[in-house]
Amino acid sequence: MTNSVIEIENLTKDYGEGRGIFGIDLQIRKGEMLGFAGTNGSGKTTTIRHIMGFLRPTSGSVKVDGKESWTHSSEIVKRIGYVPGEIAFPDLSTGTEFLKSQAEFLNVSNMNYAEYLIEKLQLDPRAPLKRMSKGMKQKTAIVAALMANPDIILLDEPTTGLDPLMRDAFLEIINNEHKNGKTIFMSSHMFGELETTCDRVALISNGKIADVADMNVIRNRTEHEYKIEFNNEADYLKFKQSGYAVVRDQPQYMQLTVSVSNDETSELFKSLKGKNVKFITEAVYNLEKHFKNVLHEEKENSNNVQ
Amino acid sequence: MFSKSLFKQSCKANGLMWTIITVAVCFMLCCVMLIAGNGELGETKVAIEDAVVQGELTSETESRAINYYEITDGALKFFDTSFSNAMADTGNVNSSYAIAANELGSTYYAQLLEKNGYSADSVEGQELKGVVFYAINPPELDASGNPTGENQFDKFFDYESLGVAAPDYKPYLQTLTSPNHEIERAKYAMTQSSVFLAGNMVKQENVELMLAQLKEYGITQQKFHEFGFDKFDFVKSLAENTIVDYRANLQYRLDNNPDNKSESEIKTELAAELSAGLLASLPDNVADALKEIGAADLYGTLVGSIFFKMAGLLLPIIYMIMTSNALVAGQVDSGSMAYVLSSGTKRKAVVFTQAVFLISSIFAMFVLTTITSVICLAIVDVNTGLTYGKLLLINLGAFLVMFAMSGICFLTSCVFNRSKNSMALGGGLNMFFLVATMLGLFGSPVLPSIIRMKALNAFNYVSLISLFDVVSILEGGLAFLWKLAILAAVGTVCYIAGSLRFEKKDLPL
Numbered sequence: 184m185t186n187s188v189i190e191i192e193n194l195t196k197d198y199g200e201g202r203g204i205f206g207i208d209l210q211i212r213k214g215e216m217l218g219f220a221g222t223n224g225s226g227k228t229t230t231i232r233h234i235m236g237f238l239r240p241t242s243g244s245v246k247v248d249g250k251e252s253w254t255h256s257s258e259i260v261k262r263i264g265y266v267p268g269e270i271a272f273p274d275l276s277t278g279t280e281f282l283k284s285q286a287e288f289l290n291v292s293n294m295n296y297a298e299y300l301i302e303k304l305q306l307d308p309r310a311p312l313k314r315m316s317k318g319m320k321q322k323t324a325i326v327a328a329l330m331a332n333p334d335i336i337l338l339d340e341p342t343t344g345l346d347p348l349m350r351d352a353f354l355e356i357i358n359n360e361h362k363n364g365k366t367i368f369m370s371s372h373m374f375g376e377l378e379t380t381c382d383r384v385a386l387i388s389n390g391k392i393a394d395v396a397d398m399n400v401i402r403n404r405t406e407h408e409y410k411i412e413f414n415n416e417a418d419y420l421k422f423k424q425s426g427y428a429v430v431r432d433q434p435q436y437m438q439l440t441v442s443v444s445n446d447e448t449s450e451l452f453k454s455l456k457g458k459n460v461k462f463i464t465e466a467v468y469n470l471e472k473h474f475k476n477v478l479h480e481e482k483e484n485s486n487n488v489q
Numbered sequence: 490m491f492s493k494s495l496f497k498q499s500c501k502a503n504g505l506m507w508t509i510i511t512v513a514v515c516f517m518l519c520c521v522m523l524i525a526g527n528g529e530l531g532e533t534k535v536a537i538e539d540a541v542v543q544g545e546l547t548s549e550t551e552s553r554a555i556n557y558y559e560i561t562d563g564a565l566k567f568f569d570t571s572f573s574n575a576m577a578d579t580g581n582v583n584s585s586y587a588i589a590a591n592e593l594g595s596t597y598y599a600q601l602l603e604k605n606g607y608s609a610d611s612v613e614g615q616e617l618k619g620v621v622f623y624a625i626n627p628p629e630l631d632a633s634g635n636p637t638g639e640n641q642f643d644k645f646f647d648y649e650s651l652g653v654a655a656p657d658y659k660p661y662l663q664t665l666t667s668p669n670h671e672i673e674r675a676k677y678a679m680t681q682s683s684v685f686l687a688g689n690m691v692k693q694e695n696v697e698l699m700l701a702q703l704k705e706y707g708i709t710q711q712k713f714h715e716f717g718f719d720k721f722d723f724v725k726s727l728a729e730n731t732i733v734d735y736r737a738n739l740q741y742r743l744d745n746n747p748d749n750k751s752e753s754e755i756k757t758e759l760a761a762e763l764s765a766g767l768l769a770s771l772p773d774n775v776a777d778a779l780k781e782i783g784a785a786d787l788y789g790t791l792v793g794s795i796f797f798k799m800a801g802l803l804l805p806i807i808y809m810i811m812t813s814n815a816l817v818a819g820q821v822d823s824g825s826m827a828y829v830l831s832s833g834t835k836r837k838a839v840v841f842t843q844a845v846f847l848i849s850s851i852f853a854m855f856v857l858t859t860i861t862s863v864i865c866l867a868i869v870d871v872n873t874g875l876t877y878g879k880l881l882l883i884n885l886g887a888f889l890v891m892f893a894m895s896g897i898c899f900l901t902s903c904v905f906n907r908s909k910n911s912m913a914l915g916g917g918l919n920m921f922f923l924v925a926t927m928l929g930l931f932g933s934p935v936l937p938s939i940i941r942m943k944a945l946n947a948f949n950y951v952s953l954i955s956l957f958d959v960v961s962i963l964e965g966g967l968a969f970l971w972k973l974a975i976l977a978a979v980g981t982v983c984y985i986a987g988s989l990r991f992e993k994k995d996l997p998l
Contacts, residue, residue, distance in 0.1 A: 235831065237996040261833035267998060271823035274502035274815065284501075287494040288832035327828060 186213045188335060188366045189234060193243035196229055204229050204390040206243070211368055216361045218377030218384035219370035220474065226390040227370040228268050231339050234368070235260060247335070264328035268339035268370075270320040278308030278315065278323045282330070289331040297330035303356055304349070317344035325353065329360070336360060338369040342376060354380055374470040386474050394477040401473055408466040409451065410440045414459040425454050440466060492834050492842045499846040503812050510808040511854045514801060515861040521796050522862060525788060526869025542708055543716050547727070550690070550718070554728035555735050555760045557620050557682035560601065564621045565658070565674050567597045572662060583628075586659070587636070590627035597621065619645075619689075624681035626656040646688040651721050656681045679732045687724035735759060786963060788873035792862070792880075793959035794935045797887045799927055802954070805854055805891055806923060810916040812850065813898035816843040817991065818911035827998035840903065840988040847895055848984075855888040879962055886957045886973055893953060893976040894919045896983030903987035906997055925952035935960060953979070 189211040197203045204226040211217045221227050232238045233245045236256025245252040247259040275281045282297060291297070301308060306322040315323065321344045329336065336357070342350045358380055361367055371377055377384045378398065386393045408430055413419040419437040423429065431440035443451050455463070571592040575585035598621045607614040626642045643655050661677055664670045689695060696719045700710055717723035742755050750758075817840065820826035829839055862880050901915030925948040930936065932945030949955045956976050961969040 232996075232998060235827075235998070237827075237830065237998045239993075239995055256830070257833050257835040260831045263831065265827065265831040267824055267827045269824045271825045273498055273820065273825045273828060275498065276501075280501070284494065284498050285828060285832065287497070288492075288829065288834060328831075 187211060188213045188215075188248060189368065190246045190249075191230070191234070191243075192246075194230070194233060194240055194245055195242045196233065196238060197241045202390070203241075204233075204387075207387070207390075207392055209385055209392060209395070211366060213366055214361075214364045215383065216357075216367040216369070216381050218381035219368060219387065220372065220374060220377055220384055220470070221370070221387035222372060225387045227387055228339055229390075230387070231265075231268075231337055231368070231370060234337060235263065235265060262333055263335045263337050264331065264333035265337045266321075266324050266328045266339060266341045270317070270324050272312045272320070272323070275312060277311050278306070278319075281312060281323065282308055282327060285327045286330065291331050294330070296332055297326055300326045300329055300356065304352055318346065318349060321345055322349070322353075325356075329356070334365060336365055336367045336369075338367070340370055340372065342371065342373065350376065374474070378470045384470060386477065388478060388481075393481060394474065396470065396473055398470075401468065401470060404468055406442050406444045407448070408440055408442050408468065409463055410438060410466050411455070411463045412461040413437045413439075414461050418458040418460075422454070422458060427451070427454075437461075490838055490841055491845065492829075492838045495829060495834060495839060495842045496846055498829075499816060499843060503815065503846075503850065506808060506811065507850050507854070510804050511857055514804050514854065515857055517804075518796060518801060518858055518861050519865055521800075522792060522865035523869060525791050526865070526871040539708070539712065542703065546716060546718055550686070550724060550727055551731040552760065554683060554686055554731045557686050557728075558679055558732045558735070559756070559760075560617070560620045561624045561682040561685075562675060562678040564593060564597055565624055565678050568593050568625055568658070569665060569670075569674070573665060582659075582662070583636075586662075587628060590622070590625055593621065593625065593627075620682065620685060623685045624656050624678060625658055646684075651684075651688060653684055656684070675736065679729060679736075683725045683728035683732065686728050687721045690724050691719050691721045786874045788871050789875040789879075789963045790935055792875060793883050793963055794930065794933075797883050798890075798954060798957055798959050799923070799930065801858070802887065802890065802923060805851065806894065806919055808854075809847070809851060809891060809895045810898055810912065810919060813847055813895055813902045813915065814908055814911050816847060816902065817899070817987075818902040818905050819908045821906050821996055821998065822908045824998055826996065830996070830998065836992045837988070840991045844899060844984050844988065847899060848892065851891045851895055852888060855884055855891070858887070859884040874963060879965075882962045882969070883959060886959065886962065886969065889973050889976040889980070890954055890957045892980040893956075893983070894922065894980075896980035896987075897953075900983040900987035900990075903991040904994075906994075922952045922954050925949075926954040929955065 187210040189209075191207050191209040194207040195203070195205050197205070207226075207230060209217075209230075219227050219230070229238065233240055234247065234252055236245075236252035236254075236259060239253050248262065250259050252259055272281050273284070275284060286292075286294065286297070300306075304322040304325065306319065306326065308323060308326070310319060312320075312323075321341065325341060328338075338357075341357075342353060345353060354376060357367060357369070361380070369377070369381070374384075378401075381398055383395055383397050385395045410431075411422070413422065414437075416437060419434075419439070423432070423439060427441040427443060429439055430442050431438075433439075441451075568589050571589035572585055575588040576582070579585055579588070598618060601617055601621065602609060602614060605613070605617070607617060609618075623642055623645070626640045628636045629639045629641050629643075631637050640655070645655075648655050658677065661670070661673055664673065696713070699718070700708070700713055703713065713719060738759055739756065742759065743752065746755070817826075820829070826839075830836065859881060862884065863877060866875065866877065866880055897918055898911075898915035901911045905911040905914070928945050929948035929952060930945075931940075931942045932947070933949055934941075953976070956972040958969040958972045961967070961972075
């Protein structure tokens with residue numbers, strides 16, 4: 184607990200009519216990269232705004248480095264690089280002018296890092312701000328947030344609007360920052376990018392934290408699921424009785440989904456030998472699936488309660 | 490407390506608009522002040538003013554003519570009695586004449602002096618002496634008291650150029666006992682008092698004195714000449730006609746006197762009627778209206794009440810509404826405020842810097858209009874009560890109005906997170922004030938009563954701009970001071986309230 188950089192305790196912001204965030208508890212450890220997943224309107228941005236101290240919590244608290252965000256906003260934001268979800272720049276003419284103005288605000292005199300970021304993101308900041316595409320604006324905002332080399336990086340859906348190549352470039356930059364020991368908190372509604380980069384991913388749904396998944400646990404599962412379809416019924420039935428844990432059985436297609444622990448994998452292939460197999464695929468257990476399960480269970484639980 | 494970077498950013502963001510608006514306002518101000526100053530501003534006003542001045546001059550002359558005639562007539566009557574008495578004693582015409590003239594001075598003249606409360610040495614006393622003795626034209630005495638053979642008024646006027654003879658009463662003394670003498674004496678009194686009045690009025694130094702006094706009503710030497718008051722014949726016949734009227738009327742009224750008024754009462758009444766000025770002879774409200782137009786300082790009204798209180802405020806108000814919105818609410822609405830706040834700039838510093846920018850940009854705008862208006866006033870040559878001091882006060886007043894109104898806009902900009910709401914309330918309120926002032930102008934005493942719509946005056950009570958009391962400034966009163974103090978207070982309160990609200994509210998950034 185002592186090495187938590189951001190501590191969110193029982194954070195509630197009630198906008199009425201069930202909108203808002205309710206009782207959020209979340210700890211972000213130093214040097215950790217935490218993903219923040221959730222559908223649109225689930226409360227990701229509200230949570231991030233509380234961390235920045237822009238919103239006053241209805242109850243509960245957010246502390247950054249042990250300081251209350253709302254009351255010490257101007258101190259804590261100096262340690263945070265923030266990329267807002269909605270990109271709107273001050274009324275200045277070009278990206279260069281904006282970045283210079285931002286450097287002045289941040290007391291950054293050495294622009295080397297900013298130039299490195301600009302090169303990495305292939306950004307031409309001389310373009311007028313008004314004429315920039317969404318992606319260019321996003322890149323400019325990222326440069327502005329990172330150029331002061333802050334300890335904590337707070338990103339609100341940073342990759343929306345970036346093309347896949349640019350997203351990779353961006354994620355590489357974030358990964359580098361992470362390797363340098365920065366604490367990163369990134370929200371996204373794309374599970375894929377969180378999966379590959381984050382240490383942990385929190386799922387927020389309807390203003391509440393539904394689950395916090397440890398990516399190491401998900402990546403290093405001891406069991407894998409395989410879906411196998413057979414060309415003739417005899418093989419299908421024979422395999423069904425060979426003692427594997429069947430997760431799903433679809434006799435009409437002669438399909439079986441079985442769960443196999445990692446050390447049994449070679450065993451599985453031996454028992455398939457000589458059988459007429461149409462195809463075999465691994466049903467990957469990923470974040471999306473995990474969260475679907477979590478939400479599904481939650482729904483069932485609430486139905487049972489009713 | 491103050492963020493230099495933010496101030497710089499605000500300058501860059503709003504500088505172009507500021508420049509355009511300021512140039513436009515100064516250009517408009519130049520046009521108004523120069524064109525109105527060199528053009529024929531208010532020809533009607535000038536015509537009415539001329540008519541009023543001419544009428545007043547005429548009535549003043551008429552009143553003097555009657556007054557002079559009464560005094561001269563009285564003096565001659567007194568002289569006749571004294572002369573008859575002296576003739577009975579001495580039998581010598583010349584010595585009797587001197588004795589009578591002496592008595593006239595010690596009794597009649599002394600009584601008049603006392604009655605009017607003049608001292609013998611004063612200008613009025615000297616004038617009275619002239620009126621009393623002019624018709625008698627008593628013999629001049631040297632230092633030892635002996636007659637020099639000449640008479641006192643023989644060289645008083647340049648009689649040759651005036652085309653009249655020096656006064657000589659002696660011929661009339663021959664007929665002292667005849668019944669016609671009274672009529673002849675009255676005629677003589679009429680002629681001599683008219684000559685004395687006209688001769689005095691057309692004297693070079695008196696014409697110059699009058700011109701100097703009339704200058705403030707826009708009367709030039711040329712106009713004065715057109716009026717005719719520097720022409721001897723004109724003034725003389727004007728005086729004579731008045732006296733003829735007076736005498737005829739007096740006789741009639743004395744004969745038909747149903748109320749049994751005393752003679753002096755009738756005389757006063759008649760003199761007042763005959764010499765009534767142009768304005769007194771019109772119905773009261775028309776006379777008041779004409780007087781008002783004549784007295785109106787059109788140029789001061791145009792620059793003060795119409796430009797600085799209305800037309801000239803429109804563009805600065807537009808600038809102020811847009812800028813105050815862009816400085817706070819606009820940045821919160823779009824989200825760009827996030828970059829400023831996430832740099833560690835305190836909210837207090839943000840709001841303070843933005844307020845300083847707004848106030849100083851408006852102040853700079855009015856510094857430039859002040860310079861422009863002072864230059865324009867120096868260029869134009871116009872008959873107005875507008876001085877440099879008053880012009881500075883008007884500019885200061887306009888700035889304070891803008892300060893108070895920008896305070897309101899700044900407050901709404903700090904309170905609302907949506908631009909459109911901040912614009913609607915702050916901007917709408919200020920535009921309402923401006924429109925109310927425009928409507929109110931048509932009902933305000935600034936306009937001559939003939940074209941005033943009194944009902945519209947109600948709008949003056951609902952507009953903040955009414956606290957900018959241009960009329961009081963132009964008239965040199967002090968009422969504008971506390972009103973400007975209220976404006977300053979309103980602005981300060983709004984700015985402070987807005988800042989406090991911004992520091993404590995939720996920001997959707």
